[in-house]
Amino acid sequence: MGSRPPESLPRAFFDRPVLDVARDLLGRVVVHTSDDGVDGVGGGTVAVRLTEVEAYAGPGDPGSHAARGRTPRTAVMFGPPGHAYVYFSYGMHWCANLVCGPEGTASAVLLRAGEVVSGLELARHRRPTARKDVDLARGPxxxxxxxxLGQVQDGADLCAPSSALRVLDGRSPSSSSEILTGPRVGVSGEGGDGARYPWRLWLTGEPTVSAYRVAAPRRRRAGSAPTTSTTTTTRPTDEESTQ
DNA sequence: ATCCCGATTGCCT
DNA sequence: GGCAATCGGGATA
Structure with a gap:
């Protein structure tokens, strides 16, 4: 038997309502191969099995980066599905989304957490502060x-043949009964009612699921009273809503 | 030009 | 649990 590389999901997989795609992404494996030496360790391949994702529904969704329409940064979201939207966050981090739905809907799924299933050594090099392997990809x-993933991967086509970034095809990796849902993490502008968008989805009992934090209000300028600390952190449990 | 604040993380007490 | 780090996007003047 010739051993071909595992195939990537077809574009049609992403060309559906964002919540459907989000559910189907759980349990699937994202793979990125870098051949250059930008990491200082010669590059290589890392694979992550998704355990937590978050759905964003385009301009009509107040929590979405696309809420204020198309801008240079969010242009990729308004493009065809099956591409990566990678954005710079808090002046120091990168986070990755997969664009979903028909072109122009600007919906996307944020990859929030997963389990490193391949390339453990390289992942450890890239995440030197992670104490345990379970923390390597626990958080977007x-x-x-x-x-x-970074600036270079923004706009990358996951469905292109031999794309360096892809989601592996496979049989239904998780049943809906294993999926729990809850409010999205850190999203403000939902009127304090995160329940309006219970679009964070994760797999039951996975240790790699990220901690939940409510949107933290910005501290005021000097002189103002410090804001009440709202960085509540909790482990997601079955107490939250189910599908 | 300037201001505010963010789909976060990790270190500090 | 509190909160600093760090900078670019988008709104406002």
Missing amino acids: ARLAAALG
Whole structure:
């Protein structure tokens, strides 16, 4: 038997309502191969099995980067599905989304967390502060770092043949009964009612699922009273809503 | 030109 | 649990 590389998901997979895609992405494996030496360790391949994702529904979704229409940064979201939207966050992190739906809907799924299933050594090099392997891709910026995703991958076509970044095809990797949902993490502008968009989805009992934090209000300028600390952190449990 | 603040993380007490 | 780091996007003047 010739051993071909595992195939990437077809574009049609992403060309559907964003919540459907989000559900189907859980349990699947994202692979990124870098042949250059930009990492200082010669590049290589890292694979992450997704355990947590978050859906964003385009201009009508107040929590989406596309909420204020098309801008240079969000242009990729308004393009065809099956591409990566990678953005710079808090002046120091990169986070990766997969563009979904028909072209122009600007919907996308944020890759929030996963389990490194291949390329452990390279992932550890890229995430030197991770204490345990379970923390390597536990969080959107951590996941992007472990995979080696950044500015260069913004706009990358995951469905192109031999793309360096892809989602592996495979049989239904998770049943809907294993999927839990809850409010999105860190998203403000939802009127304090995150329940309006319970579009964070994760797999039951996975240790790699990121901690939940409510949107943290910015501290005021000097002189103002410090804002009440709202960085509540909790482990997602079955107490949150189910599908 | 300037201001505000973010789809976060990790270190500090 | 609190909060600093760090900088670019988008709104406002």
